[in-house]
Amino acid sequence: MILSDSVVTLRPLSFSDKFRLVEIANNKNISDNLRDGFPNPYTLANAESFIANVSKADPPEVFAIVWNGEYVGNIGLHKGTDVYRKSAEVGYFLGEPYWNKGIMPRAVNLICEYGFRELDIVRIHAGIFEFNPSSMRVLEKCGFRREAIFKNAVFKNGKICDEYRYVKLLDEQNGNN
Numbered sequence: 763m764i765l766s767d768s769v770v771t772l773r774p775l776s777f778s779d780k781f782r783l784v785e786i787a788n789n790k791n792i793s794d795n796l797r798d799g800f801p802n803p804y805t806l807a808n809a810e811s812f813i814a815n816v817s818k819a820d821p822p823e824v825f826a827i828v829w830n831g832e833y834v835g836n837i838g839l840h841k842g843t844d845v846y847r848k849s850a851e852v853g854y855f856l857g858e859p860y861w862n863k864g865i866m867p868r869a870v871n872l873i874c875e876y877g878f879r880e881l882d883i884v885r886i887h888a889g890i891f892e893f894n895p896s897s898m899r900v901l902e903k904c905g906f907r908r909e910a911i912f913k914n915a916v917f918k919n920g921k922i923c924d925e926y927r928y929v930k931l932l933d934e935q936n937g938n939n
């Protein structure tokens with residue numbers, strides 16, 4: 763499964779990505795904005811077990827983001843289960859040298875188009891920590907809207923903070939809103 767626009771390509775991860783994954787992921791400025799399942803330091807063993815885990819999914823849920831021929835980050839679209847099976851959550855990171863170049867909005871647009879087209883979902887959401895305006899901006903540029911603020915929902919690095927929920931609905935993706 764390859765998803766592409768004129769600038770960014772999303773492709774499944776492979777085991778040969780493991781060294782590069784450590785290089786881009788081993789950064790506290792990234793892990794500070796993600797759940798604790800994304801460790802810091804980020805070791806080769808972490809990269810190996812992550813790739814082994816995500817490689818089991820069919821269709822793939824996590825994609826490598828490729829820009830200018832380089833693997834620069836990850837994006838994932840995870841379907842819910844049970845009554846949440848028509849919803850999915852998007853999550854992502856980019857290596858720090860690649861921030862502020864418009865890469866992630868392209869990746870988010872590609873994965874949302876794919877999800878609504880192929881995964882039989884009606885809703886995609888993301889949860890952003892209150893101190894991450896850059897990620898909120900990415901979602902706003904991709905047509906997401908702020909749906910709710912979950913007060914005190916997150917405990918990160920020893921501090922309680924709010925989670926900002928952003929959402930995009932299938933109707934909105936199709937421009938029917």
Ligand SMILES: CC(C)(COP(=O)(O)OP(=O)(O)OC[C@H]1O[C@@H](n2cnc3c(N)ncnc32)[C@H](O)[C@@H]1OP(=O)(O)O)[C@@H](O)C(=O)NCCC(=O)NCCS
Pocket residue numbers: 791792793795796854855856857860861862863864865866867888889890891894895896897899900
């Ligand atoms: C968040 C992240 C994905 C952004 O991706 P990106 O490709 O750099 O996004 P963009 O190129 O669109 O740039 C970010 C936007 O936020 C804006 N921005 C950056 N810092 C900002 C701040 N402090 N306040 C407000 N807006 C800010 C930029 O100006 C830009 O918007 P613009 O195009 O309107 O000028 C990337 O920084 C990242 O991977 N961060 C670490 C991991 C992370 O936070 N993941 C998301 C968890 S929810």
